[in-house]
Amino acid sequence: MSVDVARVADNVAALRARLAELGGAGVALLAVTKTFPVEAAAAAIDAGCDGIGENYAQELVAKSDGLLAIIPRPDVHFIGHLQSNKVRSLVDVVTVWETLDRPSIIEELARRAAGATVMVQVNVSGEASKSGCTPAAAESLVSTAIEHGLNVVGLMTVGRAGDVTAARLGFRELRTLADGLGLVQCSMGMSDDFEWAVQEGATQVRIGSALFGQRVRP
Numbered sequence: 001m002s003v004d005v006a007r008v009a010d011n012v013a014a015l016r017a018r019l020a021e022l023g024g025a026g027v028a029l030l031a032v033t034k035t036f037p038v039e040a041a042a043a044a045i046d047a048g049c050d051g052i053g054e055n056y057a058q059e060l061v062a063k064s065d066g067l068l069a070i071i072p073r074p075d076v077h078f079i080g081h082l083q084s085n086k087v088r089s090l091v092d093v094v095t096v097w098e099t100l101d102r103p104s105i106i107e108e109l110a111r112r113a114a115g116a117t118v119m120v121q122v123n124v125s126g127e128a129s130k131s132g133c134t135p136a137a138a139e140s141l142v143s144t145a146i147e148h149g150l151n152v153v154g155l156m157t158v159g160r161a162g163d164v165t166a167a168r169l170g171f172r173e174l175r176t177l178a179d180g181l182g183l184v185q186c187s188m189g190m191s192d193d194f195e196w197a198v199q200e201g202a203t204q205v206r207i208g209s210a211l212f213g214q215r216v217r218p
């Protein structure tokens with residue numbers, strides 16, 4: 001797959017402009033590169049994205065040598081469902097683990113990557129198909145992660161698709177939860193809902209299709 005570098009740069013510029021209009025000039029822009037080649041990640045970083053988001057452990061492992069070769073010290077966030085048996089293969093490339101959602105994964109990560117920078121993923125929409133802990137469990141997981149020496153910087157969520165009002169309320173709930181726990185960062189908002197996420201206090205948005213076009217596989 002060839003990457004249209006100029007188009008990625010245009011898309012990054014347009015997103016930055018929109019973020020600024022929404023009062024989110026300081027919001028970090030994470031380029032979600034799942035299914036796209038490492039050249040797409042490089043184009044996004046060259047165009048001023050702050051980091052890269054990847055969902056699938058196997059795909060990220062396959063790309064990691066390329067990423068590390070092509071981008072100086074890439075900031076790589078793992079944003080997919082994390083299985084304990086995959087942690088070890090990812091520790092050399094992941095810089096921020098956004099999807100801690102249960103004690104077992106916290107324990108495994110603390111064992112493999114002492115002091116790693118993490119977020120706790122919260123399922124604010126309550127959809128059974130989504131990963132993430134319940135809002136009620138967030139405080140205890142954050143405490144567990146801190147007790148295990150991890151550097152907890154914030155909370156992450158995926159908004160409810162296809163329902164703007166519900167998505168927005170979910171983003172508001174995540175911001176309130178993070179504030180209550182003294183956490184600065186909220187990773188929330190994707191191509192279709194980042195505007196509401198920013199208005200509700202996102203500090204980082206995760207953008208894929210609006211930068212690179214539609215993905216062929218999900």
Ligand SMILES: *Cc1c(COP(=O)(O)O)cnc(C)c1O
Pocket residue numbers: 032034055079080158189190191192206207208209210
């Ligand atoms: C795929 C994905 C994104 C990016 O989605 P787009 O709609 O392509 O912007 C962001 N966050 C997570 C967790 C994802 O899985």
